[in-house]
Amino acid sequence: MPTIIDxxxxxxxxFKTVSRVLNEEVNVRPATRxxxxxxxxxxxxxxxxxxxxLRSKRPKVIAxxxxxxxxxxxxxxxxxxxxxxxxxxxxxxxxxxxDKKTIASLASNAETIGFILTPPISDNEKVLETLSNxxxxxxxxxxxxxxxxxxxxxxxxxxAAYKITEYLIGLGHKHIGFIKGHVDYQTTTHRLLxxxxxxxxxxxxxxxxxxxxxxxxxxxxxxxxxxxxxxxxKPTAIFASNDExxxxxxxxxxxxxxxxxxxxxxxxxxxxxxAMAVYPQxxxxxxxxxDMIEKAVEILAKLQTDNKNQIVILDHALVxxxxxxxxxxx
Amino acid sequence: MPTIIDxxxxxxxxFKTVSRVLNEEVNVRPATRxxxxxxxxxxxxxxxxxxxxLRSKRPKVIAxxxxxxxxxxxxxxxxxxxxxxxxxxxxxxxxxxxDKKTIASLASNAETIGFILTPPISDNEKVLETLSNxxxxxxxxxxxxxxxxxxxxxxxxxxAAYKITEYLIGLGHKHIGFIKGHVDYQTTTHRLLxxxxxxxxxxxxxxxxxxxxxxxxxxxxxxxxxxxxxxxxKPTAIFASNDExxxxxxxxxxxxxxxxxxxxxxxxxxxxxxAMAVYPQxxxxxxxxxDMIEKAVEILAKLQTDNKNQIVILDHALVxxxxxxxxxxx
DNA sequence: AGAACAATTGACAACGTTGTCATCATTACT
DNA sequence: AGTAATGATGACAACGTTGTCAATTGTTCT
Numbered sequence: 247m248p249t250i251i252d253x254x255x256x257x258x259x260x261f262k263t264v265s266r267v268l269n270e271e272v273n274v275r276p277a278t279r280x281x282x283x284x285x286x287x288x289x290x291x292x293x294x295x296x297x298x299x300l301r302s303k304r305p306k307v308i309a310x311x312x313x314x315x316x317x318x319x320x321x322x323x324x325x326x327x328x329x330x331x332x333x334x335x336x337x338x339x340x341x342x343x344x345d346k347k348t349i350a351s352l353a354s355n356a357e358t359i360g361f362i363l364t365p366p367i368s369d370n371e372k373v374l375e376t377l378s379n380x381x382x383x384x385x386x387x388x389x390x391x392x393x394x395x396x397x398x399x400x401x402x403x404x405x406a407a408y409k410i411t412e413y414l415i416g417l418g419h420k421h422i423g424f425i426k427g428h429v430d431y432q433t434t435t436h437r438l439l440x441x442x443x444x445x446x447x448x449x450x451x452x453x454x455x456x457x458x459x460x461x462x463x464x465x466x467x468x469x470x471x472x473x474x475x476x477x478x479x480k481p482t483a484i485f486a487s488n489d490e491x492x493x494x495x496x497x498x499x500x501x502x503x504x505x506x507x508x509x510x511x512x513x514x515x516x517x518x519x520x521a522m523a524v525y526p527q528x529x530x531x532x533x534x535x536x537d538m539i540e541k542a543v544e545i546l547a548k549l550q551t552d553n554k555n556q557i558v559i560l561d562h563a564l565v566x567x568x569x570x571x572x573x574x575x576x
Numbered sequence: 577m578p579t580i581i582d583x584x585x586x587x588x589x590x591f592k593t594v595s596r597v598l599n600e601e602v603n604v605r606p607a608t609r610x611x612x613x614x615x616x617x618x619x620x621x622x623x624x625x626x627x628x629x630l631r632s633k634r635p636k637v638i639a640x641x642x643x644x645x646x647x648x649x650x651x652x653x654x655x656x657x658x659x660x661x662x663x664x665x666x667x668x669x670x671x672x673x674x675d676k677k678t679i680a681s682l683a684s685n686a687e688t689i690g691f692i693l694t695p696p697i698s699d700n701e702k703v704l705e706t707l708s709n710x711x712x713x714x715x716x717x718x719x720x721x722x723x724x725x726x727x728x729x730x731x732x733x734x735x736a737a738y739k740i741t742e743y744l745i746g747l748g749h750k751h752i753g754f755i756k757g758h759v760d761y762q763t764t765t766h767r768l769l770x771x772x773x774x775x776x777x778x779x780x781x782x783x784x785x786x787x788x789x790x791x792x793x794x795x796x797x798x799x800x801x802x803x804x805x806x807x808x809x810k811p812t813a814i815f816a817s818n819d820e821x822x823x824x825x826x827x828x829x830x831x832x833x834x835x836x837x838x839x840x841x842x843x844x845x846x847x848x849x850x851a852m853a854v855y856p857q858x859x860x861x862x863x864x865x866x867d868m869i870e871k872a873v874e875i876l877a878k879l880q881t882d883n884k885n886q887i888v889i890l891d892h893a894l895v896x897x898x899x900x901x902x903x904x905x906x
Numbered sequence: 907a908g909a910a911c912a913a914t915t916g917a918c919a920a921c922g923t924t925g926t927c928a929t930c931a932t933t934a935c936t
Numbered sequence: 937a938g939t940a941a942t943g944a945t946g947a948c949a950a951c952g953t954t955g956t957c958a959a960t961t962g963t964t965c966t
Contacts, residue, residue: 249921249922249923250922250923251922259945259946260945260946260947261922261923261946262924262945262946262947262948263944263945263946265923265924266944266945269924272943273942273943273944273945274943274944274945275943275944275945278944278945293922293923294630294921294922294923295626295923296625296626296627296628296629296630296921296922296923297626297630297921297922297923297924297951298626298922298923298924299626299923299951300624300626300627300630300921300922300923300924300950300951300952300953301922301923301924301925301950301951302923302924302925302951303924303925303951304924316849316853317849317852317853318648318651318849318850318853321648321651321652321655321849322651324655325651325654325655325658328655328658328659328662329658332658332662332667337662463853464853464854464855465855468855490853493853493854494855496827497826497827497830497855498830500827500828500830500831501830501831501833503831519646519647519648519651519849520648520850520853522647523646523647523648523793523794523820523823523850524794524823525794525795525798525824525827577952579951579952579953580952580953581952589915589916590915590916590917591916591952591953592915592916592917592918592954592955593914593915593916595953595954596914596915599954602913603912603913603914603915604913604914604915605913605914605915608914608915623952623953624951624952624953625953626951626952626953627921627951627952627953627954628952628953628954629921629953630920630921630922630923630951630952630953630954631920631921631922631952631953631954631955632921632953632954632955633921633954633955634954
């Protein structure tokens with residue numbers, strides 16, 4: 247493996263200058279920088295993180311605050327965080343408690359770079375206030391809260407919900423039930439908005455009877471769907487705000503003897519592992535949790551004092567599988 | 577943080593001797609070793625992996641071969657492997673291809689310590705043969721194959737299946753359906769054996785009609801259960817060889833209008849995330865995948881030439897949740 | 907006892923990077 | 937134009953460990 251000394255020789259500068267370029271320090275002439283970067287590229291240089299961590303006195307720990315009942319969510323996030331940390335030579339410390347004391351003690355540790363908050367903690371006012379006072383950087387996942395504290399990373403939940411609703415409308419569905427997520431989550435609001443806007447834009451009426459309250463759990467999806475299917479004017483499609491509730495909706499449909507997607511279409515949201523583990527496999531919205539968290543780690547890793555309070559919006563995609571089909575004629 | 581030099585001062589030896597003790601090298605007098613270990617304990621020493629990795633020329637990469645359709649399985653394993661690697665200062669390289677060429681190229685890399693094989697690759701004869709010839713150590717997960725090649729790590733699937741079957745029998749169930757797993761997996765055989773032995777030991781007859789072939793997928797659990805429930809002599813309980821099939825079984829029960837656990841008890845196996853995401857939550861067998869894989873990493877990390885071909889059997893536990901209840905009187 | 911050998915321990919370099927400080931080049935100011 | 941301030945670069949030490957090899961101690965054999 248090439249070292250910065252090899253690069254230095256090739257570029258005709260001192261190895262310290264190479265180090266400066268690679269660490270994006272100021273006070274390097276653009277021409278010099280370019281020479282170094284070219285040489286690094288040719289030699290296919292990769293930082294030796296062991297050496298860097300040994301010598302560097304920079305903080306290297308990222309504190310991940312996570313408290314989500316869904317184990318698969320927790321796992322995905324943890325995996326992404328770990329991969330991100332590995333990439334940037336950082337260490338991860340994982341926490342499920344987020345009281346003032348815990349956060350303060352983490353923040354006072356000189357090793358700690360900053361925090362990553364996952365929903366619903368991302369929108370917890372107390373935590374946000376505590377962190378703001380402590381002057382440690384933090385990144386909030388899955389929220390685009392207007393209040394500009396810290397950096398936020400999310401997808402455009404509203405647009406995604408809009409698109410998947412429009413997809414159902416395109417299949418001929420006119421009565422589309424909606425199962426809301428847990429009230430503590432900001433995504434709950436945005437997904438509902440997207441659904442409502444899509445109906446409106448396509449000349450359909452928004453009926454409150456077709457909108458039920460869930461909490462992101464399988465059981466709530468089951469119960470909500472039972473309620474929706476007992477309406478006199480039954481929906482021909484159901485939009486569950488996440489995949490677990492969609493799985494519950496599937497079970498409720500089976501219970502009623504409705505075939506999916508023949509008699510009822512069901513869509514979820516997230517493209518979590520459950521979406522493929524279920525029969526029929528769910529049409530859903532893919533958001534890459536691991537991308538999200540890797541981005542969060544990257545932001546903290548490359549933190550400069552100037553780039554605070556941005557909002558990063560990542561891509562999403564409709565995933566069409568087997569749980570959706572044309573609406574039945576009524 | 578204390579260094580080996582601090583320990584050396586406290587123990588009155590040279591820092592090189594401390595290094596030797598901590599690396600479990602030979603040729604250290606027992607008394608010296610003890611002095612060093614005591615000093616290390618008092619100072620609460622922790623190895624600086626950055627420094628170690630920088631200087632050490634030992635290989636540091638573990639190749640993980642994984643090809644499992646279940647995303648949640650893949651995630652758990654990857655997470656455990658990453659945590660294990662972090663703990664031992666190693667790097668993980670992940671592979672879903674396992675043809676001869678891929679394996680050979682990984683093995684020829686001097687950086688590679690060894691391989692971890694996950695089911696069903698753990699029992700793939702071709703792979704095992706290739707690896708044996710390449711003389712790189714490997715650890716096989718989820719198998720206790722009698723053929724003693726490489727180290728194997730597993731739980732006692734047979735005993736676990738026995739116990740959960742006996743639990744059902746204890747609830748009064750006399751007709752217990754069984755859904756087999758995918759044929760490529762060795763666990764499939766052992767879980768079936770445990771089921772059969774429990775029936776036999778409790779004076780129940782083993783009926784082939786009550787045993788159906790699945791493949792670990794939700795869909796196969798659904799179909800198998802439908803078949804079992806259409807028998808003239810219906811089972812009052814169903815033992816699915818994993819949680820995904822148990823989830824499918826739940827859906828089939830709903831479809832038939834059977835309440836779980838009132839009219840039908842269902843048990844799964846693995847205690848995967850799905851077991852809690854489903855309603856009612858599944859009674860199942862917990863096996864800690866992450867423990868399993870961490871152990872695998874540890875074995876490779878501390879590899880000595882002498883301890884090959886062992887079989888490590890980890891603990892399991894019955895997890896009683898809401899999908900099981902007393903048998904209906906017939 | 908003395909020689910030969912093995913076991914045990916230590917001195918010191920080296921890994922590839924960042925931190926500190928010194929030096930040289932350039933710009934800004936009087 | 938001369939001086940001060942700033943920008944750009946370099947020389948070298950240092951991080952905490954392992955690798956190499958030499959020095960010391962203990963053991964075995966003649």
